[in-house]
């Protein structure tokens with residue numbers, strides 16, 4: 001197998017984050033701490049996981065970061081936009097995820113990461129009041145201001161390359177409309193300030209026009225639109241999304257493939273959460289929760305394939321709730337009640353009580369996405385990066401040329417195989433299929 005021609009990761013990589021909130025500030029703090037301490041960032045596959053190469057007997061098992069040419073943590077420069085948080089330090093303090101003793105050694109660097117004024121519109125996030133917000137005569141003008149921000153960040157920080165990972169609030173749910181069907185329609189919509197164009201779509205447009213890969217960590221439609229897929233291909237830029245796979249959905253995509261592997265039936269899955277951070281407050285609005293619900297509900301169906309297994313998975317009640325409960329802050333608690341059945345139809349129950357920390361689970365995903373999207377760009381990839389589905393609750397798929405919708409892959413184990421085999425083939429190694437190897 002011949003290796004791809006991948007440009008080396010020389011120079012600085014700018015990681016730009018729309019939304020300097022809990023996830024973004026926790027991500028930045030963790031990278032700064034890892035740089036200072038030399039300790040590995042826990043939860044990051046790109047930094048900590050090994051990858052087997054060749055047959056078992058060969059014993060080749062390097063770290064992924066030593067196998068593929070990824071940017072080094074020391075070469076990352078951070079930036080971002082936020083309508084509320086003035087800088088990364090304030091954002092971290094407001095979020096309350098990290099202890100002061102962890103912030104103290106990096107506080108000067110965090111404070112130096114100053115948020116640029118955001119493209120923000122309260123009609124998409126009703127619970128927030130933005131104060132540091134761009135103004136312009138049209139949405140096209142706002143996009144042009146973002147493009148100018150991206151270029152000045154690039155030059156002022158001497159960045160070789162940039163990536164954008166959306167870490168801002170979940171926007172209200174709206175369907176795809178005419179304005180999203182082509183680049184031409186979208187650009188006209190920007191000039192007309194079409195109300196169906198959301199702030200996150202303006203960021204995505206600005207990124208792609210600037211040749212910057214864009215990964216969407218929230219469930220709203222930013223890149224998962226025909227116009228953005230067309231633009232990404234035209235500009236030769238990788239895109240992906242959506243919604244970081246953490247917490248309850250992570251558990252679902254770990255457990256459900258196990259039930260299916262053992263041919264155990266599922267009758268119902270009831271999930272509820274309490275969450276008290278700003279994300280929880282935003283999701284307390286039914287319109288914003290709708291975006292999240294859509295992204296969370298698709299998971300079980302696609303893993304369990306009820307059409308192929310009607311006896312086991314043809315009648316599943318799947319319910320997801322998120323309740324805003326301020327005392328919990330970022331320390332979400334999730335309860336799952338899973339009704340399964342086995343031999344001769346006898347029912348059983350599983351209860352999962354996950355006391356997680358949302359941003360602690362999401363931060364390593366931001367790092368991996370930034371590094372892998374940068375790698376994809378250097379490998380000449382354009383359009384949807386399905387091999388990074390591993391990181392998303394509602395992975396984007398490349399539309400089929402005949403127009404039929406392809407199902408996304410949700411099974412975390414298949415996603416992991418796909419990710420690693422993509423890296424192997426790009427580097428000229430055989431994919432590992434576990435047959436006679």
Ligand SMILES: NC(=O)c1ccc[n+]([C@@H]2O[C@H](COP(=O)([O-])OP(=O)(O)OC[C@H]3O[C@@H](n4cnc5c(N)ncnc54)[C@H](O)[C@@H]3O)[C@@H](O)[C@H]2O)c1
Pocket residue numbers: 018019020021022023024081082083084085095118119120121125128166167168169170171199200217218219243244245246247277278279282358359361362
């Ligand atoms: N933490 C997780 O486990 C997890 C998992 C999946 C998805 N997400 C998503 O990641 C996003 C960030 O989560 P969080 O916990 O950091 O939320 P957060 O509320 O702490 O941070 C979001 C930040 O985005 C800012 N913002 C809102 N609109 C903006 C805009 N138009 N431009 C720039 N900034 C804007 C807000 O002011 C806020 O500071 C949310 O959409 C959340 O749903 C988080």
